[in-house]
Amino acid sequence: MPLAHAQWRRLHSSCNGAGYAVEFGPRLFRRAEWSASDEIFRESIVHFSSIRVVKGLALTAVAGALVACGGGGGGSSSGGPGAYKVSLRADKTELPTNIMGVGPGIGVNSPYTTTLYVSAKRENTGDLIPGGEGVFTCNVVGGLDSAVLYKLDGTDEEDDDGNPKPSRSVVLGANAGAASFHLHATNTPGTATVRCTVDDNGTQREASINVTVGRATGKPSQVVVNAADPAYLFVQGIGQTTQILLQAQVLDDAGAAVPNPAPGVNNLYARIVPTAGTADDDAKLRGTGGDNTWVKARSVSGQAAFTLVSGASTGSVLVEVLSDRADNNVDNGITEVVSNIVAVPVVASVGMQALAIQGAGALPDATEGKSYAALVQASGGVPPYVWSLVPGSSLPAGLSLSPNGIIYGTPSVDGPYSFALQVRDSATLQQTAQAVFTISITAAPDPAPAPLxxxxxxxxxxxxxxxxxxxxxxxxxxxxxxxxxxxxxxxxxxxxxxxxxxxxxxxxxxxxxxxxxxxxxxxxxxxxxxxxxxx
Missing domain, CATH: 2.60.40.10 (Immunoglobulins)
Known part of the structure; x- marks a missing residue:
């Protein structure tokens, strides 16, 4: 039975003024097309040899009519340049949980950040998407609590302290058909899904990737270092405590102890970091191997211990403990650094002198985009000491201050900076002291130009x-x-x-x-x- 005119009009309405209708009898298939005036201007009848064939062809015809009316997604045709194909990859698809809230960075000293690369080209010709602004739009569409996005190219919005602000979405220009950006882990385990899209003549082409944050992989993700009480040492020669046990824990992404390394394999490396002070000049580390300024250890149930011995000078000794996320083995070198630093005060007396800051003024120079660490020191009062920024003062963007007096991070700006720090001791009646420090940050060298x-x-x-x-x-x-x-x-x-x-x-x-x-x-x-x- 032919299709009723009302049915034609309903199809006509759904196709915005032009469309197709089909009907079929015992051994034929009829296809008609009409214009916006509802006037049929083309009709075709095809005869078939069996009802079974009619059914299959009728379904194909209906699907074709829907596509002609604009239904379904657009794909690439066999001719022409084809649709854009978007590709998205990451340097690392697994990141440790960022329990300490470490800021983003680039390179092996930034284990909580991965670089992502997005590109687009025509499927049939391989032509790269043209350059320009606003070509790629990339969003965190899943696992919103586990990761955030940065550009880290100097164009991120900044907070009041000059640090780049995280975002759920970034818009990127294209250079040679591609762009890069960064994903940074938070303190919440999960799987972050990132999706990047480009506009292809009104059709959105996309690609997605998953980055796992905090999965229990058994790989080193965090090193926790604690000094045994009283958390400070006396100088040699005055009959007081001159050695202290440093307990190190190696935890995986989920906060569990890493598996024990194979017998005879060390997975922790500790070293005394040279500073401008003199307390580390003759201090020593004791443990497995090493030359007194460094030692190695093998963790058992994720734990290992070192002994730090003071020297003849007061100040603070900076000890860095490292593991290797790549293979939980430091004997063959360290490929992917996971580390932590602890500062241990060395004093000549306790409570006999007023609290004072040592070495105020210029700190060691830094370079934009390179990992940095420096130690500020105090004397007198009752150690251990707790450091903080004086209200209203701020560090250069990318640097942070730990409570035990370590300025660390990767500066993202250049130039001279000054800031005020304060320290308080652990006496019942606490003392405080303040001082101004300066740091000179050299600009990063200009990046190599994109290839011609x-x-x-x-x-x-x-x-x-x-x-x-x-x-x-x-x-x-x-x-x-x-x-x-x-x-x-x-x-x-x-x-x-x-x-x-x-x-x-x-x-x-x-x-x-x-x-x-x-x-x-x-x-x-x-x-x-x-x-x-x-x-």
Whole structure:
């Protein structure tokens, strides 16, 4: 039975003014198409040899009608450049839980941060997505409590202290079809899902990746170091305590003890960090192996111990304890650093002198983008000491202050900075002291330029006997002048070497494979494009 006119109108309404309808009888399939005026202008009838075939073809026809009306998602066709294919990858897909709230950073000394790389290119031709601003939009769409996003390229919004602000979404420009950004773990275990999208003529193309934060992997994720009471030492030669036990714990992403290394394998490395003070000049570490300034140890149920022995000078001794997340083995080197630092005061007396800050003024210089650690020290009063920023003062962006007087992190700014610190002792009637410190941060060297690349992926078509003009472009490189060349151009067309303008009047029809060449200094790059000249 033919479709009723009311059914046609309902389909017509759903297709915004144009569409298809189908009906079928015992051995035929009828397809009709109408315009916005509801006037049928094309109809076709196809005969079939069996009812079973009709059913299969009818379903195909209905699906085709829906696609013609705009239903379903757009895919790449067999011809043309095809849809954009988005790719997303990460340097690390597992991050430790950031229990201490360490800030983001780049490199092996930033175990809580991973770099992500997004790119897009045409499926059929491999053409990279054009450069520009706002090409990629990347969001945390799952595990929102476990990770946040940063650019770490100097364009992040900053808080009042100059630190980059975390975000759930970043918008990135494209360079050579790609961009990078960063994901940073929080103190909440989970799986963070990141999705990046690009606009493809109104259709959103996307790719996603999962990064696990805090999964119980058995890999070192955190080193916890505690000094036994009284948490300070006396100098040698006065008949007081001159050695202290340092207890180290190696925990995995879920806060559980890492598995015991194989017999004879050490998974912890401790060292005395040289400082501007003199307390570490003749202090010693004792344990397995080492030369008194460093030792190794094998943890059992995640725990190991070292002994720190004071020297003849007062001040503080800075001890760093490291493990290797890559393989829980420090005997073969350390590939992926997981570490913690503890400062142990060394005093000549307790409660006999007023609390004072030692060495106020200039701290060791730092370099933007490189890991940094420095120690501020106090004397007198009753140790141990607790350090903090004076209200209203702030550290350079990327640096933090630990309660035991360690300034650490990766500075994200350059220039001279000054800030005020205060320290309090552990006496019943606490004393406090304040001092101003300065630090000079050298600017990071300029990043290497992106490689030279021809950005033009296709040439507009032309006609025989008609004037033709277009131009080609390149991205990246050293910034010097580019000299252009082309081989395979149709007769009548030439390229201007200084500007990359292709112009002339073609005299022969055909499809031409043109090899473009861009030369910048000693760098030469090529790209093959197609030019169609119609009769």
């Amino acid at each position: 690349q021809i950005a033009t992926s296709s040439l507009p078509s032309g006609n025989v006997g008609s004037s033709y003009v277009t131009f080609v472009t390149a991205t990246g490189g050293s910034g010097g002048a580019i000299t252009w060349g082309a081989t395979g151009l149709p007769a009548g067309l030439n390229i201007a070497s200084a500007t990359g303008v292709i112009s002339g009047t073609p005299t022969s029809a055909g499809v031409y494979s043109v090899v473009l060449t861009a030369t910048q200094g000693t760098t030469v790059v090529n790209r093959t494009v197609t030019l169609t000249i119609s009769p």
